[in-house]
Amino acid sequence: MTDATATDLSKDAAATAAVALVEPGMRLGLGTGSTAVIFVRRLAQRAAAEGLALRCAATSKATAQLAASLGLRVEELDDIGWLDLTIDGADEVDPDLNLIKGGGAAHLREKIVAMASDRMVVIADQGKVVDRLGQFHLPVEVIPFGWQTTRKLITRALDALDLGQRPVLLRQRDNKPLLTDEGNLILDLALEAIPDPQALADRLSRIAGVVEHGLFLNICHVAIIGRPDGSVVEL
Numbered sequence: 273m274t275d276a277t278a279t280d281l282s283k284d285a286a287a288t289a290a291v292a293l294v295e296p297g298m299r300l301g302l303g304t305g306s307t308a309v310i311f312v313r314r315l316a317q318r319a320a321a322e323g324l325a326l327r328c329a330a331t332s333k334a335t336a337q338l339a340a341s342l343g344l345r346v347e348e349l350d351d352i353g354w355l356d357l358t359i360d361g362a363d364e365v366d367p368d369l370n371l372i373k374g375g376g377a378a379h380l381r382e383k384i385v386a387m388a389s390d391r392m393v394v395i396a397d398q399g400k401v402v403d404r405l406g407q408f409h410l411p412v413e414v415i416p417f418g419w420q421t422t423r424k425l426i427t428r429a430l431d432a433l434d435l436g437q438r439p440v441l442l443r444q445r446d447n448k449p450l451l452t453d454e455g456n457l458i459l460d461l462a463l464e465a466i467p468d469p470q471a472l473a474d475r476l477s478r479i480a481g482v483v484e485h486g487l488f489l490n491i492c493h494v495a496i497i498g499r500p501d502g503s504v505v506e507l
């Protein structure tokens with residue numbers, strides 16, 4: 273089995289296990305990314321087979337489009353008001369269930385939806401489980417106005433935390449700056465390790481041009497980690 277196949281099977285196992293958490297009438301947050309896509313597909317199959325009445329809020333335009341195309345009822349978060357459960361992927365999960373998210377540039381809406389939920393459950397393959405956050409570049413959503421100044425302020429914040437001179441990279445797609453669903457830019461922080469995630473989160477949040485960073489601290493309740501043989505472990 274190739275590594276890619278093992279990863280796909282693991283994502284499928286985690287997504288399938290998460291579908292079993294859904295109960296009739298639930299108000300659900302739907303995540304973004306390849307694992308969330310599998311979850312949405314499996315959820316739509318189950319909802320159709322069992323006639324489940326669900327109300328869903330999506331964390332990105334892509335997920336909203338997919339879910340609606342599969343027959344799920346997608347509404348604005350504010351129209352639903354509060355959610356019972358959000359299921360989403362992650363780029364890294366540490367032993368305290370702190371996360372890095374935003375690999376799909378959706379962490380702003382993902383965090384808003386997760387924080388409006390009674391429970392947030394992460395679905396991921398084993399490759400996302402780390403001892404310490406930071407190998408994955410930390411995404412930071414910034415407003416386009418003055419973004420280079422915001423980048424300097426981020427660099428200063430990293431210096432103040434002794435994180436050293438680390439690249440802060442403007443995310444590109446098709447050789448153009450990537451724009452998020454909110455029309456903002458993403459700066460990816462190549463940190464290698466984040467010894468104190470809370471201190472970094474606090475510093476970043478104090479910078480005016482920063483809309484939201486991809487550190488999800490004390491937000492996730494459970495992580496379902498899939499394995500290639502179809503089994504899962506819960507963290």
Ligand code: 5RP
Nearest residue numbers: 305306307361374375376378
């Ligand atoms: C999008 C995210 C995703 O959940 C994260 O990037 C994981 O994606 P995948 O399931 O494709 O590995 O945070 O902003």
